[in-house]
Amino acid sequence: MADEVYYRLAKVLDSLPQGFPATDSGLEIRLLKKIFTEDEADLFCDLRLTLETAEEISKRTGRPLEGLDDRLVSMWHRGEVWGQAVDGVRRFRMMPWIVGIYEFQIDRMDREFCEMTEEYSMHFGAAAVGFGPSIMQVVPVERHVPTGQQALPYDQVSTLIENGQAWCINDCICKKEKGLMDNPCEKPIAVCLAIGDQAGVFDESPWGRAITKEEAFQVLERAEEAGLVHLTGNVETGHNFICNCCGCCCGVLGAIKNFGLTDITNSRHYAEIDPDLCTACGTCADERCQVAAIEEAGEVYRVLTEKCIGCGLCVTTCPAEAIALIRKPEDRIVIPPRDEVAWNDERARQRGLDYSAYK
Numbered sequence: 001m002a003d004e005v006y007y008r009l010a011k012v013l014d015s016l017p018q019g020f021p022a023t024d025s026g027l028e029i030r031l032l033k034k035i036f037t038e039d040e041a042d043l044f045c046d047l048r049l050t051l052e053t054a055e056e057i058s059k060r061t062g063r064p065l066e067g068l069d070d071r072l073v074s075m076w077h078r079g080e081v082w083g084q085a086v087d088g089v090r091r092f093r094m095m096p097w098i099v100g101i102y103e104f105q106i107d108r109m110d111r112e113f114c115e116m117t118e119e120y121s122m123h124f125g126a127a128a129v130g131f132g133p134s135i136m137q138v139v140p141v142e143r144h145v146p147t148g149q150q151a152l153p154y155d156q157v158s159t160l161i162e163n164g165q166a167w168c169i170n171d172c173i174c175k176k177e178k179g180l181m182d183n184p185c186e187k188p189i190a191v192c193l194a195i196g197d198q199a200g201v202f203d204e205s206p207w208g209r210a211i212t213k214e215e216a217f218q219v220l221e222r223a224e225e226a227g228l229v230h231l232t233g234n235v236e237t238g239h240n241f242i243c244n245c246c247g248c249c250c251g252v253l254g255a256i257k258n259f260g261l262t263d264i265t266n267s268r269h270y271a272e273i274d275p276d277l278c279t280a281c282g283t284c285a286d287e288r289c290q291v292a293a294i295e296e297a298g299e300v301y302r303v304l305t306e307k308c309i310g311c312g313l314c315v316t317t318c319p320a321e322a323i324a325l326i327r328k329p330e331d332r333i334v335i336p337p338r339d340e341v342a343w344n345d346e347r348a349r350q351r352g353l354d355y356s357a358y359k
Helices: 004-014 027-035 038-044 054-061 068-077 097-101 111-128 157-162 173-180 213-226 251-259 283-288 340-351
Strands: 082-086 089-093 136-138 166-170 192-196 209-211 229-233 241-245 269-273 294-297 300-303 323-327
Touching: 004 027, 004 038, 027 111, 038 068, 054 068, 054 089, 068 082, 068 089, 111 173, 111 251, 157 192, 157 213, 157 241, 166 213, 192 213, 209 213, 213 229, 213 241, 229 251, 269 300, 283 294
Parallel strands: none
Antiparallel strands: 082 089, 136 229, 166 192, 166 209, 192 241, 229 241, 269 323, 294 300
16 A cells, blocks of 8 residues: 555664654654655665665665665755765765654644644653663753863863864754744744764755854854753764754753653753852743753742753853852763764663664
8 A cells, every 4th residue: 555655664763773653643654754755765764874875775775776866865855864975975874753854854844744743742752761871961051060070072062063074053943843833932043053073064965054163152152142951962972963952942851841851861960059149039940941940949049950951051140150060979970872873772772672774
């Protein structure tokens, strides 16, 4: 039947470490049909998580080479596969649903898509809870990382930028989605940063706009001023994005804010308010905290330590300098996987998956 290829695609996506859970209503199939044609869905299933040229894909799968590169470029431009062009050579790979296909629908999304993904996020989130490692990790506002301790590279947002060889900026899909759902966000929207490990990797990208390293740092400054949380992949090395997120739009921060699901992010710090210095102005709770982790306690404010993600935003604007960022005890710190491959392997192990066919 016509839907068979979409069920096969859904199975492939759910066989990746991030998962793509089925629903009783078939919502996930309707989502895929909105994004992929049948031919595109079929081709996606033949790709792998490692970058390959059209020639390599043709040789491995037996697909005719003629027209294959053009089809893959079209899927790249439609946000269905990841592609990159360096020195005139194009390579492609499959992407998971999140972080991947969903985010790259930003230029194609409409209200129907938003309504479907909002509903599906509940199924995806429920299936993801209970499996590690966390998808995202919080990178604190760097100038307020506790002194006297050696900050690890993945705890320093400046290091993530410095380690890149190319940088790109795009709009935040979460904020755009809320706008299409008649609930617009007042915070900056052009704050999603991509980081490339090769110079010029974004020059031919259909997504966003290639920027300089200096412009990338300016994006971080604007994000911090606006009270946006720095989120990146939960790995030690190979970071390829920095999301700058708010609690009103971001699904990850919203899950923490509304449901207390702190395990979905990895964080190594928490904020602490000195009650002797606090003037109860409320700036930290009302304007800065994106996960509702600060509450009024009599004549002062206090941090709900178990809910705090240690972003440091409350520290930066406290007029009384009553808030400090504290590093968690070592027995509560979770060291992230070494890189994306190690993350995939560990998530697959916890889910009981063998995804070797897609490596």
